[in-house]
Amino acid sequence: MIDTEQFLSFLSEQGFSLATGVPCSYFKDTFVSLEKSKEINYIPATREDEAVGIICGYFLGGKNGFLILQNSGLATIGDALTSLAQLYKIPLLMFVSYRGLEPDADFPEHLVMGDVTEDVLEAYQIPYWILCEENWKNTMEQALKVMKDSSLPVCVLVKMGVLSQ
Amino acid sequence: MKGAEVIQKLNEYLTGEELIVSSNGNVSRQAYNFLPQPQVYLRGSMGLPVSIGLGLAISQPKKKVIVITGDGNFLMGLSSVTTVGFAKQNNLRILIIDNESYATTGCQETVSSALNYGEMVKGMGIESVMSIDLTKEKEMTSDLLDQFVNKEELQVLHIRVEIDDINLENIPWHPIEIKENFQNR
Numbered sequence: 295m296i297d298t299e300q301f302l303s304f305l306s307e308q309g310f311s312l313a314t315g316v317p318c319s320y321f322k323d324t325f326v327s328l329e330k331s332k333e334i335n336y337i338p339a340t341r342e343d344e345a346v347g348i349i350c351g352y353f354l355g356g357k358n359g360f361l362i363l364q365n366s367g368l369a370t371i372g373d374a375l376t377s378l379a380q381l382y383k384i385p386l387l388m389f390v391s392y393r394g395l396e397p398d399a400d401f402p403e404h405l406v407m408g409d410v411t412e413d414v415l416e417a418y419q420i421p422y423w424i425l426c427e428e429n430w431k432n433t434m435e436q437a438l439k440v441m442k443d444s445s446l447p448v449c450v451l452v453k454m455g456v457l458s459q
Numbered sequence: 460m461k462g463a464e465v466i467q468k469l470n471e472y473l474t475g476e477e478l479i480v481s482s483n484g485n486v487s488r489q490a491y492n493f494l495p496q497p498q499v500y501l502r503g504s505m506g507l508p509v510s511i512g513l514g515l516a517i518s519q520p521k522k523k524v525i526v527i528t529g530d531g532n533f534l535m536g537l538s539s540v541t542t543v544g545f546a547k548q549n550n551l552r553i554l555i556i557d558n559e560s561y562a563t564t565g566c567q568e569t570v571s572s573a574l575n576y577g578e579m580v581k582g583m584g585i586e587s588v589m590s591i592d593l594t595k596e597k598e599m600t601s602d603l604l605d606q607f608v609n610k611e612e613l614q615v616l617h618i619r620v621e622i623d624d625i626n627l628e629n630i631p632w633h634p635i636e637i638k639e640n641f642q643n644r
Contacts, residue, residue: 312517335517337546339510340538347510347539351480354499354511354641355518377503378511382638 295455296430298327304431305360306333308438310387312352312359314338314345320391321362323458342367346374350384360387365394365411365451366404368418375418379447386447387438389457392424397454415449422449425456460593462486462556462620466527467493468599469554472608477523478515482508482532484563486556488627490527497640500630506535509553513543516551523550523608530557530571540615544584547613554607555617562622576617590617 301324313328314337328336339345342363349359363371368390379386393401394408415422421440423433433450441448466489479498481490487500499515501508512526533540533555543551555576560566577590587610589603607616632640
């Protein structure tokens with residue numbers, strides 16, 4: 295597992311000062327660290343598309359934030375991505391839990407979205423990376439470079455055990 | 460009174476420093492035509508003007524942020540209003556122009572007429588709420604918009620209006636231009 299305090303410090307150093315989204319248990323430890331963080335403010339959202347709106351508004355005011363959501367939320371944010379973030383070219387970093395893989399065999403509610411998660415991201419034309427404990431900084435630097443160069447949303451998929459025990 | 464007339468009236472109380480987020484369709488076209496430019500004019504993302512306004516208000520705490528939204532748009536993003544009640548961002552104001560219809564798409568009915576906006580919004584944790592019906596009263600009291608713009612607290616102003624009889628052209632700026640013009644203001 296990645297040290298979540300180090301992970302958030304890295305994001306803070308990269309200029310992120312706000313987080314919002316809808317929790318997933320895959321991010322449980324990340325949320326504990328977020329609550330402690332003095333550099334990154336967290337606002338709970340009621341829906342994932344609302345969280346996209348908050349981060350886009352925050353960006354229009356000149357600051358950067360990131361999103362945390364479960365992959366179920368990828369189904370909710372379609373219009374927020376296509377007719378806001380992508381249409382206005384707003385850079386958006388999304389951490390999306392990759393539910394519905396082997397560890398979720400007993401959670402049928404995640405299985406269909408687990409099967410189509412990468413297809414959905416490809417259909418939305420959103421570049422994505424799968425975060426691993428090894429070389430996580432490299433992965434993040436690549437994702438952030440693409441986000442900044444394109445001024446568009448990017449997605450970092452997070453499997454079980456990577457950002458929470 | 461009609462929605463466009465409320466937006467024109469609002470203009471009399473603005474200093475030009477306010478940051479305004481307007482909902483997609485007629486409301487953003489009216490904001491583009493009748494209020495100081497440039498602002499955040501939404502073309503899509505129905506249901507999100509309140510959350511965009513919240514993010515902007517957190518980002519720019521010294522500026523007043525005014526969200527102008529139609530009733531259909533407001534209702535689609537209703538749960539985002541609860542987040543506003545939670546976040547209690549004092550520099551944020553929400554103006555709901557309520558004509559009880561999806562006017563941009565041909566005046567189909569919304570569910571707005573079932574609601575008591577004052578009680579609903581107060582119940583969401585926003586204490587300063589005003590609700591007036593301008594289909595019955597012809598004029599607004601003069602201090603209503605003044606207070607809405609200038610009082611230093613989180614506010615919601617709900618105004619029931621008649622459906623507009625003007626048709627404005629689409630905003631000529633591409634959304635990327637809308638963003639860039641706003642960033643460079």
